[in-house]
Amino acid sequence: MQLTEHIESVLDTIRPYLHADGGNVELVEVQSNMDVILRLTGNCSSCNMSEMTMTAGIEETLRKSIPALGKIVALKE
Secondary structure (H helix, E strand, O other), X not given: OOHHHHHHHHHHHHHHHHHHOOEXXXXXXXXXXXXXXXXXXXXXXXXXXXXXXXHHHHHHHHHHHOOOOOOEEEEEO
C-alpha cells in the first residue's frame, strides 16, 4: 500500500466522528520529508476544539498507524 493510500485509510477511520459534528479532514500533501499537510473542513475549520481534535484525535491515530511520519500540520479552510 502506498503511503498516501495508507494515510487516507487511517483518516477514513476518523472521518465518521468528524462527520457527526459536521466536519471533515482532507489530505492535502505528503512532503518528501514525510511531513503531512491536512485541511480541516466544515465545522472543524472553525471549531474552537479543532486544535484538540487535531492533536488528540487525528495526529495520535496517524502516528500509531504510521510512526515514520514527520510533522502533521492542519490548515484551516
